[in-house]
Amino acid sequence: MGSGKQVSRSAHIGDAGIALIHQRVSAMDHVWHERTVDAGIDGTIELRDPATGEVSNCHLQVQSKASDNDFPGETADRFHYDCDERDLDYWMKSSMPVLLVCSHPKRGEAWWAHIQSYFADPARRASGRVDFNKITMSLEGDVSDRLFAVADPHGRAHTPVADLRDETLESNLLPVTMPDVFWAYDGAVTLPRKVYDLQRESSLDIRDDFTLFGGRLLTWSPVEDTALAGAVNGDPTIEATGELLDGSPDSERILVRLLNNAFRQDLRDDCAFHGKRHMLYFRATDDLTPRS
Incomplete structure (x- = not known):
């Protein structure tokens, strides 16, 4: 064939x-x-x-x-x-x-x-x-x-078809009010996880609203009679928050950490912190019912 x-x-x-x-x-x-x-x-x-x-x-x-x-x-x-x-x-x-x-x-x-x-x-x-x-x-x-x-990576104008629709904008911005002062203690340990270990040794609620810097533990409120008391040495100095607004990179980092950790503290009844993703998330309800 x-x-x-x-x-x-x-x-x-x-x-x-x-x-x-x-x-x-x-x-x-x-x-x-x-x-x-x-x-x-x-x-x-x-x-x-x-x-x-x-x-x-x-x-x-x-x-x-x-x-x-x-x-x-x-x-x-x-x-x-x-x-x-x-x-x-x-x-x-x-x-x-x-x-x-x-x-x-x-x-x-x-x-x-x-x-x-x-x-x-x-x-x-x-x-x-x-x-x-x-x-x-x-x-x-x-x-x-x-x-x-x-x-056209430089963005010369072209005219897309208009899509007429109504939208509702919901903002997730939160107002931030900072205290006038913060408390600075000599730290008993230098690693945050060690601070949490010491807090767990007490019978009091663990606090998140602190940060460590330069051998000191900084927090927005006194540690006396709280779980943080075992993580500090001696009496504190009370310093003006304005000193952290001088524009230096270290001061800005300290202020951001203090604010973030205070946010974790304020929301701890409803939210948990994801260590790997560095974000707060809403915990599931005990009976897995929807949360509003």
Whole structure:
């Protein structure tokens, strides 16, 4: 039986990948220009102002990498792509932004990365590897604002479609009133965890509203008859808070720590402090009912 002309499977998959990019670009009302001669760039996206229909003359070069099989390390959330060194050199030399688009055409899935910004990190450049997050790097829906930001990093004006809607602004800013003075004691220990260890030895409530600096324990209120009493030596000196507002870096750090720790103290009935993330969070209620 004679053999007729054929289109290879890889060529067919590659064509399907480009068709998927064309579809996604058109859905965002931009213009796709496919190249007939491919030396590492499959086509360009010309961004179009969605409000006026005017083409912007902002262009993004695109290289498509399509596969019906999983990419290396692919899971439900991520995968990676190892760039050919010659392709990467070619893309990095471009005076226009280059997007690498990896896709599964049969599944209608595509993800993108801006090559020049991604490989601005020397460690990434040395590895030649792009790590894709399937959620944040998906080429689905309208990502026009992100494409404009890549094509025009200096922010020339373009006119997005106005989205008319009512919004309610809720502020989480809190007023801060500082005491006029603070108490400074000679510290019995030099590490905060040691202060907490000493406090646990007492039967009194543990206090968070202190900080250690220069061998001293500083706090907003006296330690007598509190769990902090075992962590200090001798009588305190009472100093003006204004002395911490002189603008020196050390003074500012002390003041910030004192305010933050006082905040932890004030909210300890409802909130706990996450040591690794350095933030306060609302503890679950005892019976796991919703908290308002």
